[in-house]
Amino acid sequence: MRVAPEVGGPGTPGLLDGRHRLTTVGLLLLVTLVAFESMAVATAMPTAVTELDGLAWFGWPFTAFLVAQVVGMVVGGDVGDRRGARAGLLAGVAVFAVGLLACGLAADMALFVAGRAVQGFGGGLISVALYVAIGQAYDASLRPRLFGATAAAWVLPALVGPLVAGALTTSVGWRWVFLGLLPLVLVGLCLVLPALRDLTVPADPPPARVARRWWALLAGLGVGALQYAGQRLDLLGAVLAVVGLTALAAGLRPLLPRGTVRARRGLPTVVAARGLLAGSFFGMDALLPLTLSAVHGYSPTAAGIPLTAGAVGWAAASQVQGRYAGASRVQLLRLGFVLLAVGLAGTAVTAVPGVGGWPAYLTWALAGLGMGLGMPSVGVLLLAQSPEHRRGADSAALNIADVTASALCIGLTGVLVAAATAGLLPMRGVLVVVAAVYAALAVAGAVVAGRAAAPVAAAAPAGATTLAGP
Template sequence: MHEATPGVFDRRYRLTTAGLLTLVTFIAFEAMAVGTAMPTAVRDLDGLAWYGWPFSAFLVASVFGMVVGGDTGDRRGPRAALLAGVTVFAAGLLAAGLAGSMALFVAARAVQGAGAGLIAVSLYVVAGQAYPAAARPRLFGAISAAWVLPALVGPLAAGLVTTHAGWRWVFLALLPLVAAGLALVLPALRTLRGPGEGSRVPAPARRWWAVLAGLGLALLQYAGQRRDGPALLVAAVGLAALAAGLRPLLPRGTVRARPGLPTVVASRGLLAGAFFGMDALLPLALTELHGAGPTAAGVPLTAGAVGWALASQLQGRRPGASRLVLLRAGFLLLATGTAATAVVAAPVSGAWPAYLTWAVAGLGMGLGMPSVGVLLLERSPEHRRGADSAAFQIADVAGSALAVGLVGVLVAAATAGVLPLAAAVVVATAVLAGLALLGAAVCGRAGGGGAEDDYPGGGGGRTAARVQDEAGAEPVDASEEGR
């Protein structure tokens, strides 16, 4: 007789789930809404020349927050990390809503980014402790679905609030709602374990590497928005800074997709890069190639979000299904949807095929993202789950930024007359679909692995006691593990 699979809204988990989903929903709403309010905010603060800075400040600080969140979770437990994240994020909302100058507004966005990074990592640490393995697919499906409503109504609601109440209320109105989410999840946080005896002590240098990686991402973002020669130099410096900063923050062998945790982390980056790179290009392609208005150009993004939510719910109803099979299916659907979206480059196609193709890509993300989250918790030992969750989130941000940067380069080339925009769209879809196919080819390695999951520079190294605990064998000298 099989024990029934626990639901995330069973009595034991109800408040925890409601609190986590509330926090995710309103953080997602802020992420979707801020772009709508930003033009009005920078005009009001006389900061039009600084327009890109609030976005870059958020990005750099979020990477820093992810590393700090992972370190805090490993040293002091998920309760401390999540409390710190919500407090910092709320302080950033308040500071942004009250900012009297552009400099203060940029600083407030950096505070928000740090808080968002802390929260993003803490969610995985909480999921690993508060929920049994059988319930995690449903939890990650619910978290994915929590992004859908903000994606659908966030920009519209932010526009209405900005028009009728003022842009400051886009930030200030979220404060009581974020507090409500924290109040719901606090009772469960009190019962979660702190770090075990001999937990990993993080290297302080990891935080400086996070700053370097964040600056590299910001430079790539800046270069992607430029259309001049110096943008190439900025992009080169950004890539160098990103590569140097990421090396100590990601598990050893992530770029080569070594078996185990490195492949899990790499898969997250490949999923995010393939999807969000095309997500950024698609509205522009429909507008420029087919004359679509803002609403028609945005419909495919909505279709993708709905497909993501549907597939997330479907995979959550099959908690016993192989996560590796679902992850590979997600990559293949994403590759299919992305490659098929190249049809919008044809002058006779119109915009409507993208409504279908991008829904297919969304289905792939709905299968892939929750599955890779479940695999992360399976492959990550508890003593370093915070650091591994941080690496997981950083791979997402880095993969997205690199793909969007590539799209920016192709659009810049089209703007300069180097190639037609339609050709740039075809090249972009080919490269991004290739990333998804690469993910499908390597994701099977996520089921293996061992000592190579450690971090360069000792950031996640295991003691002999931990090796004994994990392997169930006699103590091994840690210096001999990799031989």
């Protein structure tokens, strides 16, 4: 693959020039905030669910967050196309903070899961608003560098997030992992306000798409029903599985580009690739700290280090791809899938008796490298193929694929953990099964990655594709 490094000069626009400085700083602050939450909460989660007597429901706090994100993303896409990025960013940060407070004060597992759902809705608003803001405020030549910068904003949280979370969990309790983020939320909101003033409001907004929110809720309920069905070994579980699959398929049909399931060339494959990347990576990411703690006896701090290694690898690869404007996004996407598949398969080595958990520190860094090449490439491809008047809806579709696939895969992980808790499967076996399934998904992504390029003969941008069904 031959690529040309991005060149610049005194007159070349940059991420921190006078036009973009405030917006860039504001967006990176929000990304840093979400990164701290993700890295710290994942590390503290095993202790939290154990103290709340909810180990058998280990997957639900993750799934509740992701399912609520689906609704938040649809609402955020509608708000972005009609009112611009400002409204979504402000509302998202406020709701996210309320969710942190609810989790930190939760007295039982039900309240904890509800708090995670509130966080998820706020996170959905933020994630779509970020894409709308990037598409609105930055030229195509700057977008790879900005996606690289957003990944770099994960480095500090990745380095200190698990360590701080582990220390807080051990010394003063897991609740402060949530409550301690609230001051950061307030500071980030204050600092991002000047940047929001530079983002314009659409002059001719499309009509509201209220029905899409109900379809999003239906899809989210389908995910929840599937996970609950997986925890039952009776007739009711089988019925719930059928109902869940039906609800999920019906809910996603109006929300994703036509042809997503078949990986049709152009935007549908871009959206499908995002789902395959996120599902395979985060399905294992949710399991690693618990496995290292339960199988190898690692402390909360030591069990969170692979998450740090993965995030550092992600950030490093994102920086590399951002330096080359001439790079083929399709080739980078395919290479990302290959690295992710190798990292997932290699992580299964930690299940071998006598080996220990240390290989996960290396293999998960490799998986992070794959994500660092693949995820920015998906974002660049989406913005290149989506017209401005549909950018909110298309960004929502991209993030919905991410969240739905993550929820399903993390839900599968939770089901297997519940089986291990009931004595039906050893934890080492859970790790092997999870690694095999998600590595296969990554291989499938590498196979279809070539279809992510825009159709050559298309008369209009692929983003204009109607969202009638997968």
